[in-house]
Amino acid sequence: xxxxxxxxxxxxxxxxxxxxxxxxxxxxxxxxxxxxxxxxxxxxxxxxxxxxxxxxxxxxxxxxxxxxxxxxxxxxxxxxxxxxxxxxxxxxxxxxxxxxxxxxxxxxxxxxxx
Amino acid sequence: xxxxxxxxxxxxxxxxxxxxxxxxxxxxxxxxxxxxxxxxxxxxxxxxxxxxxxxxxxxxxxxxxxxxxxxxxxxxxxxxxxxxxxxxxxxxxxxxxxxxxxxxxxxxxxx
Numbered sequence: 593x594x595x596x597x598x599x600x601x602x603x604x605x606x607x608x609x610x611x612x613x614x615x616x617x618x619x620x621x622x623x624x625x626x627x628x629x630x631x632x633x634x635x636x637x638x639x640x641x642x643x644x645x646x647x648x649x650x651x652x653x654x655x656x657x658x659x660x661x662x663x664x665x666x667x668x669x670x671x672x673x674x675x676x677x678x679x680x681x682x683x684x685x686x687x688x689x690x691x692x693x694x695x696x697x698x699x700x701x702x703x704x705x706x
Numbered sequence: 707x708x709x710x711x712x713x714x715x716x717x718x719x720x721x722x723x724x725x726x727x728x729x730x731x732x733x734x735x736x737x738x739x740x741x742x743x744x745x746x747x748x749x750x751x752x753x754x755x756x757x758x759x760x761x762x763x764x765x766x767x768x769x770x771x772x773x774x775x776x777x778x779x780x781x782x783x784x785x786x787x788x789x790x791x792x793x794x795x796x797x798x799x800x801x802x803x804x805x806x807x808x809x810x811x812x813x814x815x816x817x
Binding site: 596633637683685691694695698 | 737740748751755794796798802803806807809810
């Protein structure tokens with residue numbers, strides 16, 4: 593079973609509302625990724641962290657999405673003003689050392705924007 | 707734009723069959739190649755990965771990589787109903803700090 597814990601499992605928001613989801617990475621994993629998996633199974637990279645620092649993020653993230661991975665607290669991904677197109681499964685993964693290493697995924701937060 | 711394409715999109719095989727899944731990539735400088743499996747409603751889970759040309763076997767699963775032809779594949783020997791899942795391939799691109807993913811092959815193994 594995955595040791596990456598994501599909460600909540602399901603999130604329902606109206607358009608324009610904030611949506612926040614959390615992730616506890618596997619213990620000892622310094623690298624955390626957030627992905628968006630849409631209904632066509634497309635994996636879209638959003639952002640990744642090493643310890644508390646942002647390594648990479650996409651343009652979309654810079655506009656309405658924000659994320660952080662504070663020390664001794666869960667990582668979080670927040671959508672400031674949800675849009676219908678944000679409806680997707682948001683997956684958090686952690687890794688020992690980045691993209692060239694096994695990613696351990698959580699079960700995801702399924703966001704529905706009505 | 708870097709691309710990873712998987713084929714077939716979906717596949718139905720009988721129990722006990724050999725299943726072959728394919729992945730092609732566009733970046734000849736890619737260094738890391740991985741297969742993940744996602745059962746319905748569950749977290750994606752790593753199956754196998756490979757760095758260099760050739761073949762790697764773990765149990766019923768074998769991965770082949772041919773960098774010259776920009777192709778790698780996953781073969782499942784003696785497919786089981788529990789293998790029914792979405793299979794995703796992933797490849798590092800650019801400076802190999804970023805993973806890009808295929809859209810997956812949906813596999814159904816009929817008992």
